[in-house]
Amino acid sequence: MKFSEQWLREWVSPELSTQALADQITMAGLEVDAVEAVAAKFEGVLVAEVVAKEPHPDADKLNVCQVNDGSGNPVQVVCGAPNVAVGQKVPFAQVGAILPGDFKIKKAKLRGVESRGMICSASELGLEEETSPGILELPLEAPIGEDLRAWMTLDDSTIEVDLTPNRGDCLSLKGLAREVGVLNRLTLNAPDLAPQAPSHEDEFPVRLSAPEQCPRYVGRVIRNIDVTAPTPLWMVERLRRSGLRSIDAVVDITNYVMLELGQPLHAFDLANLQEAIEVRSAKKGERLVLLDGQDIALREGTLVIADRDKVLAIAGVMGGEYSGVGLETRDVFLESAFFTPLAIAGQARSYGLHTDASHRFERGVDFELPRQAAERATALLVEIAGGEPGPLSETVSSDHLPGKHQVRLRASRIEQCLNIRLPDIEIVDILERLGMQVGSDVGEKTSEDDAWFVKIPSWRFDITIEEDLIEELARIHGYNRLPVRRPAARLGLAADDECRQPLARLRRQLVARGYQEAISYSFVAPELQALLVPDMSAPRLTNPISSDMAVMRASLFPGLVKALIYNLNRQQSRIRLFETGLVFQGELESVEQIPMLSGLVCGSRDPEGWAARRDAVDFFDLKGDVESLLRLGGNDEVWRFEPAEHPALHPGQTARLLHEGEAVGWLGALHPALRAELGIKLEVFLFEVQLNTLIQGRLPVFRAMSRYPEVRRDLALVISDDIPVQALLDTLRECAGEWLTDLHLFDVYRGAGITQGNKSVALGLTWQHPSRTLNDAEINQLIDTIVTETSQRFGAELRG
Structure with missing residues (x-):
């Protein structure tokens, strides 16, 4: 999750430096991966207006422009950008300005024409990594002569937070601001989420055929929007600083609300919808062309958004190309729904996709948020694209919505886990600042069991047991403020199994x-x-x-x-x-x-x-x-x-x-x-x-080495091919007596002199007596016993 520090400070602004703020967020369990400037260092760049443009007399691809930088006299600049035009507001680097890379602007002559300054592209100002094809066009309301860096508030940082999967509530500015506010005891300056008065009574029907996977679906018809309306620069910049590029006003607004509140939204072209919206499972053989152009075959069971005739989108993942907003769109149907995490989990990856929406739904989105997000998106659409909203329709299956639950929290358990006795007033204060309810309407602390009953807010999917609440107390109180004590216990060494090898x-x-x-x-x-x-x-x-x-x-x-x-x-x-x-x-x-x-x-x-x-x-x-x-x-x-x-x-x-x-x-x-x-x-x-x-072995024991010589005999036995050598070795060990010290196979032969279907097995046997020298008669008797026994059991013959 990347976000602009300035955007966060509009919600809540503690008196902390950028690094101190990042450190505080990390210590609260939301690890900060990186803090980066939103733009490279530059100075001397102003907002200017192109007031005249003529072709360069000696170069086909260059233009000689006159720009008004607010000084009172037009400044002549040679510009090679293909999109430069009269009336544009542009970033203008004066003579003496310093651009990223320590590039200083000087007076110059280009093909014999004097140029006093430079009209800049986004990449030349360090606002984009890739080389920009043309100059950066600023909004027409940009004030001429204003310092560009100050006007665009580029002295800002992007903070990237690596969230654990259980903290889906922080995948938004609202969630992060809520955490910072709790840590610093500050209230939030939230945007206005007041309901929008409808301008007409048009609604589009919605049916929930899979209520266990989508128990809430909020929709609104918005007519007569201007898709070509430019997205305001402040919104474009906030999207850019959060890692998203601007596409068009409608898509930008849905992305903006998703970043701001954490609720993914989608806008359908109303003209391409037939009869009703239905949330259901995909049927066998259905296909969908996604917004990115991929044509995919849908598997049965995939949760989809469909109308009477076709599938419109993979629910909570990505919309389809056919029903997407385009240049011809005039009326849209705005979707804001709650999909259960299990309904979306793995769906995107199973199709080789990963979207911001699926990332949030997989981790859990507040099931009470869809209506607020739809109102916020409507207000922005009306303000930016001039739409006319209809009434907000909400289809709900109350039986399938997650319920708000209570968790019992004991003071004794807090002290046992954290090794510290927190004051009751601090415990209640921390929990209430986190949005939980602790009080007479939920359950007073009782003297019998020394416990509170805490009602969990709808956005905290991760809090289900007492230990989860204790972790929240530790986070907000401060991990670094918890005492460090060694356990007082008599720790004995565990018995080691010497037969086990490492x-x-x-x-x-x-x-x-x-x-x-x-x-x-x-x-x-x-x-x-x-x-x-x-x-x-x-x-x-x-x-x-x-x-x-x-x-x-x-x-x-x-x-x-x-x-x-x-x-x-x-x-x-x-x-x-x-x-x-x-x-x-x-x-x-x-x-x-x-x-x-x-x-x-x-x-x-x-x-x-x-x-x-x-x-x-x-x-x-x-x-x-x-x-x-x-x-x-x-x-x-x-x-x-x-x-x-x-x-x-x-x-x-x-x-x-x-x-x-x-x-x-x-x-x-x-x-x-x-x-x-x-x-x-x-x-x-x-x-x-x-x-x-x-790893289970035998415990080694000492055995004295014999001082007497070994006796070695080799036997070549012809046996059937289907007889395992292991069976032959087991028989030899039985017959060879207690003084056998080694038995091994050293050759297997098939070929000339051996009947087909048989094999010659050569075995080496070694005897050694611990207290005397073995004689030939003893060894020969053992060999005779071996030959006789193997002949009876396996039909073995001694090879001549």
Whole structure:
């Protein structure tokens, strides 16, 4: 929210400097982002009138002008602006004037003709950032000879406030002035909002077919307006200093009232309306050409303003081109409505739009404001464009309007939260200055429970519980005036689970294996999530940041895949990413938040180099990375990989990760059909595992090292292709005895000498006795037991 300091001071003017005012607003919880001058520094520029104009004798695009600057003698100026004309009031920089950029005006000759001064454009005066095509035309009532800076009140500042979403009441000059007035105990100088006497009895019917989304709609027919009437300079400047450009008198007035009071308005060309206004939900197949020229297909359920034949506007977002005010408009229908925040939340972004109106309605607009705003806009239209207003019509569904509610406030709770005992008189004073009702007509403070009952004003959507009122007391009393005390408590150290390994250790392990950590949003695109984890449900946001961040993530896969696509599109072909974070599974009422660790790899196995292998990463590379994480806990024997199917993973290259028989994760190759749909050409491998399970390890214990030699035997067993190696390893551990210290797979062979459908699995076994040397007879007996058992269970044969 940007606003002019001078405009604010017309409402309320505390005896504070600009910076002190900004600091006070910030300390009240409305953070000031920037304070900037409304115009660059310049001096020596006057209001002048062009009294004569002739073509330059030696230049086609230049004119020789005579200007009256109030000195009594016309001043000759050579001007190249295409829009300069006799009778104009213009900004005139005299000889000796200094323009922005320390540019000093001097006498000069342009193509042999003397020029004593300069007629200025808006950009040359620092009033616009873009280069202006012509000179700045001033209103005809501008006083000749007056200092331009003083006459336009350019010694002003724009203050930009970054409001939190709950403070929609401050998205207006009225709301900000109300805050400043409360902080400084000053009353507001509000503009006249008196009802406008109707000049005729014409009304346009209104029907509320969606009263739960639009319970109040105020309208007025205003006839015989002059759309071509110029917007007064004071209004143009206030709009400019608030970040809005002037368009025409009608649009400027609706924008001005929105900035002033906080109520968005819209004006329809009455000649283009048929039969009646209806506020309803869009129907299937309906389309609308917006004021910015976009032709959009409306989704069913979108709240719209329509007449008998067509949709006129997306309610609370933007009007349509067909019914907009144009140069031919003579009669308008002025709309001032209350739309509930949930009706507008997310609608603009779902169509790729963001407007000042939707920004306000999403955060909540005072439901009692539409009538006041319509009266204010009517008065300005009559004053500026000469309209003839009809009676103000109001269509209301009282059952659906928000009600004014009471909140119980206890003095004991105030002291408990703020650590200070505020006087009762100060509490009541602060609340009443904020527009709340505290008194006999609402409920006196009672001695039994030491409490007040506070009636909340219609513009404060954010105050619903006792703590909200206490926050208001703290803001206005002053956060910096609250006492600072350390808690008096005996704080014992919490017991530390020594079996849990720190997350930093897992991170370092993945970084050491070439991964980079990614941090993605907890909100993802519903379409991408549906592709990667279609079987999981997650909460959908009512008011998302954007349409591609509309649901909570049910897995870390969507964020990593999005980051992968981003990198691939920037010529990065070797990618290794991992992420830790919460995923959200289930519906909002019963959502489960689960910490997860996920990773993704694609591209070459090794970084590019003269000695590096050029082959691509595969499933077993990823499995090796995951196994290295499992080994960190010292209990990797409780983990198992089993073949499984996942909707987003390759059916032949997918494994479910089990911990003590319970499924806790997945790893595998991204499904080829899914890669094609996402436009990914490289093979991609992903894993995901529950973090709380992964960080659980085994407490290390001391074991003395044996002084006796190890015995190593290698076995090559031929087994069927469909037998998992893990089952074979489990059998070997059972049969190898208590002195087995190491068992690992070091080769798998298929080819010549091996029957088709079988594989040769080479295993290394190591034994070591803690107190003596093992002999060959003992080892041979163990080998015989292993060969016999594997033959009986799996039909394994010892490869000769």
